[in-house]
Amino acid sequence: MSQSRILVVEDDAGLQEAIVDTLLLAGYDCLAADSGEAALLCLGQQAVDMVISDIQMGGMDGHTLLANLKQKWPQLPVLLMTAYANIDGAVRAMREGAIDYLAKPFSPEVLLNQVSRYVPPHKVERHTPVFGDASTGELLQLAARVARSDATVMISGPSGAGKEVLARYIHDQSSRCDGPFVAINCAAIPENMLEATLFGYEKGAFTGAVQGCPGKFEQAQGGTLLLDEITEMELGLQAKLLRVLQEKEVERLGSRKTIPLDVRVIATSNRELRQAVSEGEFREDLFYRLNVFPLRWRPLAQRPGDILPIARHLLARHAQAQGVAVPELSPVAAARLQAHGWPGNVRELDNVIQRALILWQGGVLEAEDLVFDSQELDWSAPAVPPVGLADEVGGLGGELRQQEQQIILETLSACQGSRKAVAEQLGISPRTLRYKLARMREQGIDVPG
Numbered sequence: 220m221s222q223s224r225i226l227v228v229e230d231d232a233g234l235q236e237a238i239v240d241t242l243l244l245a246g247y248d249c250l251a252a253d254s255g256e257a258a259l260l261c262l263g264q265q266a267v268d269m270v271i272s273d274i275q276m277g278g279m280d281g282h283t284l285l286a287n288l289k290q291k292w293p294q295l296p297v298l299l300m301t302a303y304a305n306i307d308g309a310v311r312a313m314r315e316g317a318i319d320y321l322a323k324p325f326s327p328e329v330l331l332n333q334v335s336r337y338v339p340p341h342k343v344e345r346h347t348p349v350f351g352d353a354s355t356g357e358l359l360q361l362a363a364r365v366a367r368s369d370a371t372v373m374i375s376g377p378s379g380a381g382k383e384v385l386a387r388y389i390h391d392q393s394s395r396c397d398g399p400f401v402a403i404n405c406a407a408i409p410e411n412m413l414e415a416t417l418f419g420y421e422k423g424a425f426t427g428a429v430q431g432c433p434g435k436f437e438q439a440q441g442g443t444l445l446l447d448e449i450t451e452m453e454l455g456l457q458a459k460l461l462r463v464l465q466e467k468e469v470e471r472l473g474s475r476k477t478i479p480l481d482v483r484v485i486a487t488s489n490r491e492l493r494q495a496v497s498e499g500e501f502r503e504d505l506f507y508r509l510n511v512f513p514l515r516w517r518p519l520a521q522r523p524g525d526i527l528p529i530a531r532h533l534l535a536r537h538a539q540a541q542g543v544a545v546p547e548l549s550p551v552a553a554a555r556l557q558a559h560g561w562p563g564n565v566r567e568l569d570n571v572i573q574r575a576l577i578l579w580q581g582g583v584l585e586a587e588d589l590v591f592d593s594q595e596l597d598w599s600a601p602a603v604p605p606v607g608l609a610d611e612v613g614g615l616g617g618e619l620r621q622q623e624q625q626i627i628l629e630t631l632s633a634c635q636g637s638r639k640a641v642a643e644q645l646g647i648s649p650r651t652l653r654y655k656l657a658r659m660r661e662q663g664i665d666v667p668g
């Protein structure tokens with residue numbers, strides 16, 4: 220989400236500073252000008268989402284500025300400020316197209332109240348996932364239909380395929396789109412903190428809980444909660460989650476008060492959920508509760524029509540962020556991208572594109588600019604890894620990791636792919652093993668399913 224930007228036009232330096240500080244504290248981005256002329260100059264260089272302007276200023280006054288703004292940027296909301304004695308002028312300005320006015324003096328709350336009616340501090344960007352493959356088009360159509368209901372959705376697919384992107388799309392397509400979208404990665408939060416993070420806690424609920432805090436469920440009220448990598452949740456907590464989903468209410472840790480919930484839940488997993496159930500790692504009742512509408516993101520290589528549109532989208536995004544022109548892909552580079560196996564899916568493609576932009580020397584982006592994750596691991600290759608990758612793959616750390624990965628692969632093969640047996644044999648938790656396997660896949664290592 221990006222911040223909304225507001226231009227404050229006020230010739231009283233003290234008041235200008237106070238308004239800018241209030242808006243910055245509330246999360247807005249601000250520009251300031253001390254005259255109508257300076258405001259127009261500023262708008263010629265940077266886009267803003269709203270203008271707040273004084274009416275009485277030396278030189279160009281607020282009315283003339285408003286007329287100029289309406290001519291050049293008719294959709295731009297303009298809020299005017301005026302002294303009590305000049306309310307008539309403010310009423311005239313509203314007829315001329317100002318959205319509203321503030322009578323001076325006003326409190327910070329009144330200012331924020333007025334501003335937030337037209338522009339929220341953070342702009343919610345709604346994107347349709349980029350695609351070109353007919354099968355992805357069908358999946359997105361289905362997702363948009365499911366979005367209209369309040370059904371719980373379970374998104375499965377390999378790591379980096381875009382599960383979170385799809386979850387966000389469902390939220391954006393639903394009637395909850397103006398509500399919050401809250402994501403929590405169940406694998407990234409230490410097990411002992413996950414419950415408190417999900418359900419919230421009251422002051423004193425545990426050592427260190429110096430003040431009460433709402434959980435992710437409460438934060439997602441009126442919106443959507445994404446439970447990413449749900450299979451990483453331990454069984455005890457799964458039972459509590461099931462209860463919350465069934466009762467549609469939550470109790471913060473250390474509290475008896477139940478809080479009714481209006482939250483749509485989307486869960487994701489890069490594991491085969493049925494297998495996790497059959498291995499006793501995932502509760503069957505929770506599986507059925509979450510799996511009301513299953514959606515499956517296929518690996519990138521199985522939707523080849525998506526590869527080039529997503530690659531071009533990522534090229535444009537990263538080139539724009541770096542302030543460089545967006546390069547075209549040469550036909551050979553495009554064919555290389557199309558031919559690659561993408562074990563790390565879109566995340567791997569993103570890495571390849573970012574690396575390509577580092578190597579790119581202008582003109583068309585050539586096949587030589589593409590360094591695939593699997594090349595990076597090719598220790599016999601004499602090529603020097605690109606800047607920034609050397610620490611990642613070289614040195615003692617890289618060698619040890621390579622050995623560890625080799626051991627994991629050998630044990631996997633000896634245990635005929637049983638993750639449980641491998642974890643036991645290597646003396647690590649199944650969760651740690653899954654994390655390591657996911658990292659290996661991201662690096663392009665072919666991990667047997």
Ligand SMILES: Nc1ncnc2c1ncn2[C@@H]1O[C@H](COP(=O)(O)OP(=O)(O)OP(=O)(O)O)[C@@H](O)[C@H]1O
Pocket residue numbers: 348349350376377378379380381382383384385447487489529532565566569
């Ligand atoms: N269709 C798409 N269009 C644009 N960007 C995409 C698309 N799919 C994935 N991405 C980008 O690829 C990256 C990985 O996507 P995402 O985090 O949604 O994957 P994931 O399946 O949730 O991965 P994990 O299982 O590892 O959490 C993100 O940077 C995301 O923006």
